[in-house]
Amino acid sequence: EPEVTQTPSHQVTQMGQEVILRCVPISNHLYFYWYRQILGQKVEFLVSFYNNEISEKSEIFDDQFSVERPDGSNFTLKIRSTKLEDSAMYFCASSGMTGNQPQHFGDGTRLSIL
């Protein structure tokens, strides 16, 4: 079964540094998402992306965050200047030809800000 892959599995970064989390969605999917889960809290929606632009973003997704699909396979989440409270598990997901098809998730990247 096709999978969503995320790299790295764990990223440790100093506060104030930029970090890029990478995702390779399922190849024929058109809708892409980032979610995050702070330890002990709910999985929260960050952003959705379709047709090379953001289709929706949450309040969490402020100016420090950006997403990009630099080529036909990768989907990245950049945090420009990390804060301690950005420490979380970040999940990438993708879904198929329409946005309300089930979303398939990657294994996540654990981001630790020191």
Added chain:
Amino acid sequence: AQSVSQHNHHVILSEAASLELGCNYSYGGTVNLFWYVQYPGQHLQLLLKYFSGDPLVKGIKGFEAEFIKSKFSFNLRKPSVQWSDTAEYFCAVQRSNDYKLSFGAGTTVTVRA
């Protein structure tokens, strides 16, 4: 704001016992409903989904869920659990005119052999 509530934080049960996990949501419009499972060290996997039609939906690994619109509920059930069902279970809701998922807090299920 839309919210999703899962009633149990941690459920512990023995093999062959029946399992029911509660999920309620607050949004009043048309919704799509999902249960995801996360086995230790693995990614979120779709167990089952409800979009429309028969409110009793069957998923993988013997799980089923019932959508009760009047109660805004989508409870997950399995008649007889196995040790391998030990995992964290997440209910998620998607509005029909929206694509993002809103998740419940998750329920950790521990099945003792």
